[in-house]
Amino acid sequence: MDRKKIAAFIFALSPLLMVHTAQAQDHQQKQVELAELAKLPVKTIVPITAKTKEQAIAQAKVIAANPDADLAEFRIDLLNFANDSKQVIALGQELKQILGAKPMIATIRTHNEGGQLTISDADYGKTYQAYLQQPFMDMLDVEMFRDQQVVKNTVKLAHAKKVLIVMSNHDFQKTPPEAEIIQRLLKQDELGADILKIAVMPQSKQDVFTLMNATLNVSQQSKKPLLTMSMGKLGTISRIATANMGGSFSFGMIGEASAPGQIDVTQLKQFLKTVQPTQ
Secondary structure, X not given: OOHHHHHHHXXXXXXXXXXXXXXXXXXXXXXXXXXXHHOOOOEEEEEEOOOOHHHHHHHHHHHHHOOOOOEEEEEHHHOOOOOXXXXXXXXXXXXXHHHOOOOEEEEOOEHHHOOOEOOOHHXXXXXXXXXXXXXXXXXXEEEOOOOHHHHHHHHHHHHHOOOEEEEEOEEOOOOOOHHHHHHHHHHHHHOOOOEEEEEEOOOOHHHHHHHHHHHHHHHOOOOOOEEXXXXXXXXXXXXXXXXXXXXXXEEEEOOOOOOOOOEEHHHHHHHHHHHOOOO
């Protein structure tokens, strides 16, 4: 190949090289952000539990003004217009503006996992696809036990839109065996989750230790940030002890809780500062 042909080939290839370089830089930036999220101190998340637009805006303003709240979770399924994607997207964009630098997780918690919205797998996927066309969230909660192709498609589009995936599983009846909790969290990692989440209900003190031991085990196998909790009054200690077990996040509340066992976010922040290791 002569010099002119080589020059023409390189010229033709240069846009592809630029795209590849940009993608690599985006990936590196994303990894840096994830690494920061995984570091101590544990980050606190406060849910927006509103039924109306006005209530959601008011709650977002309170969260934005509270220095002890690090992130917000927008519980879309609790809205009285949760099925109206256009209204949800518009509100989500408004909430994001109010929250400013505080990241927001968008969540449809379905009836299958203790939420308020009953929705088919197909509609679940279509709804999230619609949200991601105009992303208003920094992170998107995806339930791991929805249709696996829907999960994979959602993860792929979210990452293309630079939205992180919180993959989740909830059991409001019991605490699965430790090996099962570990398996589910590692499966989330395998499915492309950026943050691994599980919430379980304890029936005994031993169940609380089961959850915490599983968290520690997974933290030693995966570099992904962990969001794990044992719910209810019995499991409240897990929301604090997560700092010592490899967890990266803990849910607190301002006003109304979104799950049993949540602690006021200011108290939670103080507890976490007291118990979490310095490294």
